[in-house]
Amino acid sequence: MKHIEHNLSLTGGNPPKSLTTSQKFAVVLGLTGLGIFILALTNYNFPNKSMWLAAALTAITSGIIWFSLAAYSHKTEGIKNDGVWFKSIANRGVWAWILGVVLTGFYIVLYFYPQFLGLRNEGDNTGLVGLFDPLSKILSGNPASQWFVYGTLYTIAILAFGFKFFLKYKHNRYEKLRTISVMFFQLAFAFLIPEFMARLNSDSFSLPYYDLKNIWPLNYYNFEQYRVDSFISAGSIGTALLIFGIASIFIITPILTYKYGKRWYCSWVCGCGGLAETAGDPFRHLSDKSQAAWKIERWVVHSVVVFVTIMTTAVVHSYLGDDSSKYWLTKDLFLIGVGTLLTLVFALVMLFKRKELAKDAVYGAIGYFTLIIVLLALHFFGSDGNLFIFEAEKLRASYGFMIGAIFSGVVGTGFYPIFGNRVWCRFGCPMAAILGFQQRLFSRFRITTNGGQCISCGNCSTYCEMGIDVRAYAQKGENIVRSSCVGCGICSAVCPRGVLKLENDSMNGRINSNEILLGNDVDLMDYVNQGK
Numbered sequence: 001m002k003h004i005e006h007n008l009s010l011t012g013g014n015p016p017k018s019l020t021t022s023q024k025f026a027v028v029l030g031l032t033g034l035g036i037f038i039l040a041l042t043n044y045n046f047p048n049k050s051m052w053l054a055a056a057l058t059a060i061t062s063g064i065i066w067f068s069l070a071a072y073s074h075k076t077e078g079i080k081n082d083g084v085w086f087k088s089i090a091n092r093g094v095w096a097w098i099l100g101v102v103l104t105g106f107y108i109v110l111y112f113y114p115q116f117l118g119l120r121n122e123g124d125n126t127g128l129v130g131l132f133d134p135l136s137k138i139l140s141g142n143p144a145s146q147w148f149v150y151g152t153l154y155t156i157a158i159l160a161f162g163f164k165f166f167l168k169y170k171h172n173r174y175e176k177l178r179t180i181s182v183m184f185f186q187l188a189f190a191f192l193i194p195e196f197m198a199r200l201n202s203d204s205f206s207l208p209y210y211d212l213k214n215i216w217p218l219n220y221y222n223f224e225q226y227r228v229d230s231f232i233s234a235g236s237i238g239t240a241l242l243i244f245g246i247a248s249i250f251i252i253t254p255i256l257t258y259k260y261g262k263r264w265y266c267s268w269v270c271g272c273g274g275l276a277e278t279a280g281d282p283f284r285h286l287s288d289k290s291q292a293a294w295k296i297e298r299w300v301v302h303s304v305v306v307f308v309t310i311m312t313t314a315v316v317h318s319y320l321g322d323d324s325s326k327y328w329l330t331k332d333l334f335l336i337g338v339g340t341l342l343t344l345v346f347a348l349v350m351l352f353k354r355k356e357l358a359k360d361a362v363y364g365a366i367g368y369f370t371l372i373i374v375l376l377a378l379h380f381f382g383s384d385g386n387l388f389i390f391e392a393e394k395l396r397a398s399y400g401f402m403i404g405a406i407f408s409g410v411v412g413t414g415f416y417p418i419f420g421n422r423v424w425c426r427f428g429c430p431m432a433a434i435l436g437f438q439q440r441l442f443s444r445f446r447i448t449t450n451g452g453q454c455i456s457c458g459n460c461s462t463y464c465e466m467g468i469d470v471r472a473y474a475q476k477g478e479n480i481v482r483s484s485c486v487g488c489g490i491c492s493a494v495c496p497r498g499v500l501k502l503e504n505d506s507m508n509g510r511i512n513s514n515e516i517l518l519g520n521d522v523d524l525m526d527y528v529n530q531g532k
Helices: 002-010 021-041 049-072 094-112 127-131 133-139 146-168 173-200 225-233 236-260 271-278 281-286 291-318 331-352 360-381 392-414 423-427 430-442 470-476 524-530
Strands: 445-449 500-504
Touching: 021 049, 021 127, 049 127, 049 133, 049 146, 094 392, 127 133, 127 146, 133 146, 133 173, 146 173, 146 271, 146 281, 173 271, 225 236, 236 430, 271 392, 271 423, 291 331, 291 392, 291 423, 291 430, 331 360, 392 423, 445 470
Parallel strands: none
Antiparallel strands: 445 500
């Protein structure tokens, strides 16, 4: 019995105690703010929208912060699991399903039926969207949209739950720093700066405003004709932003990934990752650790990369010209350039990194040949910008619906309480897949392990949001170099023995896979000579 209790203390904790009086008041305060939003949905006519919106946002934020302080401020520093497997909402119980249904329903309405939120194409907004009009006009000068409502609530969630995360992992400097980072990038780059950019636009100057930290293929819309035309027509500023977007793909991203791994984006900058790490933290242990899930992950996420590459290529191809005397970048030259780039990348990878990629090389080969075949078909059989029988815009709309809306929004966030907090990042995000490819190939990042200290408690594997069996690496003393690893560092933060350490080091010996570690697996004299 003592052994069972010991394991529970390491993984799930003891059964949670009932809420304290302070926590109950915090819940009531937060629900009061939500109540104001529900009233707005019923088209209740608030006499002073600015005041009521401020009251609602303040109540929700204060409720979360108050609850967090009551839960963690009096506790000593260290691992905080707090009976997570005993809580209905954190263990796929009734409350988890209720929350999942509510979140999924909200996303469906947000993406496909914004009129139910009060959005109006003509006249003043009503309902919930109308309640946010005063704040939107202060920031951008425009009436609110459903996306402004979502962006505001998204930012509040990251900031408030980020504070909770900060308290929970206050013993870990790395977790505190990256939490501050995602809070900053969400507030500044994802929320405020796009709104201020919109305010700068006028009849004589129009710049497409967007989240500047979003990089293709996440912002798959950035190379559509209307946006490219807007960039160019905005003069030097727009051209600089367009060049920055291209440089981010081919220069900035590879350099940062080489130095720090994909964590620089997925766990320090990305808004999707920011919400997953803060508001989604209570659900990280729900990620599927099975071999079947891992196989599905590899096929699905690489298929999304192929899809977005084909779609973007088709969209850009559709508005380029054919006459080389008028255009320096023609349709033919563009397709040749894309094909050459893909061939070069694939050839270099297969030549120098085939052994490190192992089975991933097979997936890469399949994806590469699919892309080349489609590009050749586009070149020889396409007409009027069509890809076979599909128009480029229909292809883009299909991607936007299936991946941009259903996968990243409805499933990716709505299913937090059922499948864990990184469903989108793990199975669907093409940016995570490309960064993971780079991380596996040439990054200096790895998680080192001290197998002699591992007691096989399983905390690391349990709380890995990407479904990696970290314990299997730790028991064998292997470095962890996985394409899917986002470098969140939670495995290290919840380890009671300090077995795991996130490092940026040389490329030598980064991948040290051994099925069984024996005395003759390592040439000790070789290591001694290397250290001289």
